[in-house]
Amino acid sequence: MAKIVCLKEKGNRERRCGLLPVNVKSYILLGADVIVESGLGESIFITDEEYTNAGATVLSNRAEILAQADVILSVDKLPVEDVAHAKGKTVISFLDPFNSHDYVDLLCQHQVTSLSVEMIPRSTRCQKMDALSSQASLAGYVMVTKAIAELSSILPMMMTAAGTIKPAKVFIIGAGVAGLQAIATAKRLGAAVTAFDTRSVVAEQVRSLGAKFLDIDLGETGQTAQGYAQALNESQIAKQQAAQAQCIAQSDIVITTAQLFGRKPPVLINHDTIKLMKAGSVIVDMAAESGGNVAGSVSGETTIIEGVKVIGTGNWPSEVALNASQMYANNLLNLVSEFWGKDTKCFSIDLDDDIQKSAVITHQGNITNKTISDLRTQAMEQAS
Structure with missing residues (x-):
């Protein structure tokens, strides 16, 4: 045998x-x-x-x-x-x-x-x-929970005798398996969610989960035969960074999930954009272990940049190991x-x-x- x-x-x-x-x-x-x-x-x-x-x-x-x-x-x-x-x-x-x-x-x-x-x-x-997809789905869930643990406010709107608490704003970059699960999790917890992906074909999936889709005209992008996002050129990356900066600045939580299969991930959030965010905001960089989507993120660590907590701890599925x-x-x-x-x-x-x-x-x-x-x-x- x-x-x-x-x-x-x-x-x-x-x-x-x-x-x-x-x-x-x-x-x-x-x-x-x-x-x-x-x-x-x-x-x-x-x-x-x-x-x-x-x-x-x-x-x-x-x-x-x-x-x-x-x-x-x-x-x-x-x-x-x-x-x-x-x-x-x-x-x-x-x-x-x-x-x-x-x-x-x-x-x-x-x-x-x-x-x-x-x-x-x-x-x-x-x-x-498909182990890559099964584990990425759990990663999307965990990244939201990690962000909540570091945020000094709640996600849902609450109307109380002491006043009304506005819902937290969550911006998710990348609507692949991990991104879609992150969107669904943040919505279930009552956040106001906006998402972006270079593949316009996923916009309907984002909206079906109750989130807004940030439209950025990057020209021809598309996806691979396996459904992965195509790599953007330098001009497209710069345009994306500029167009999403305002949304990032207004967000309490930003989650980046832009990983290019077999290649170094693009830097989508630069230092200048982080400066625009409110102190106490949280960024979760899913790609920190392979190079990072966020300038200054450190693999395996949570750092503070301009008063913003940047989480790059990685190995997200292991947080829900069972x-x-x-x-x-x-x-x-x-x-x-x-x-x-x-x-x-x-x-x-x-x-x-x-x-x-x-x-x-x-x-x-x-x-x-x-x-x-x-x-x-x-x-x-x-x-x-």
Whole structure:
């Protein structure tokens, strides 16, 4: 029987895990043996006993677990020190292949087959395994709650005997999965919400959630085949910054969600615009960990700029780790099930399949994803 294993995350800020007891039962029904590292679910209050009762084997030695593995599941990519123990195995995780060239080379060196869940295509067939979208939805919710925790006022309008409190104004830049969830959350809590996205096609989605859509004529923008926003040129970015400055200045909370897949995010809020905001206002920069949408935001920290709190703590889904783990573990189960051989009882690699053609990054010592391979070649040429 093929063995599916799940390791405890080593990052101090990562509370999610890639396997819950209910998923163990599903993998066993596929015909797999399941091994988990002791303490896998402790950050979300799931005990080793619960995994054992579900049918998993619980072990403490990571090297021993990896030695037995056929498929390795995790949230973050396997730590460098574990890669050598994964030789010839298949690993599935968030991989960040656009920014991890040396790590991808290491996977090739050790003949590791790797699937990057960020690279799963956005299509009807892939919805149930789209971890990027499931986690982004939770991130949108968390960013609103983080902003509320730092704001010294409430979101909804209140009419009291002591006077009327006006609703807080929230401005959300980017109406992708995270942005739409942030809009919905802020509206449910009673805020007056305005949103902007370079893709005018999402304006109706914004309005359907009860928010206003800020119209800015940027000329031709559009979106990619996968539904991501196209990168703007410098002139368009400058025009967007100027047009949204007044809305930002009037807002109590601003949330930026402009992340360009595989590229550095654009700076949408400069220092001059921050100066226009009221002291005590809050900005949440979703892209802080990959470069930032806000001038001066710091990855992993909350800073104060001109009296405005700028939150760049990142790893938002980990703040709601139980639900995030439930969704992510189900995404992985659906992905594994899609390519699980009923007769062979193992996970099969098929690089002619549309999903694997995109999601498989390394296989048999080679970079198989063309986009990542081309980027790696360019990086090597520039370094030489």
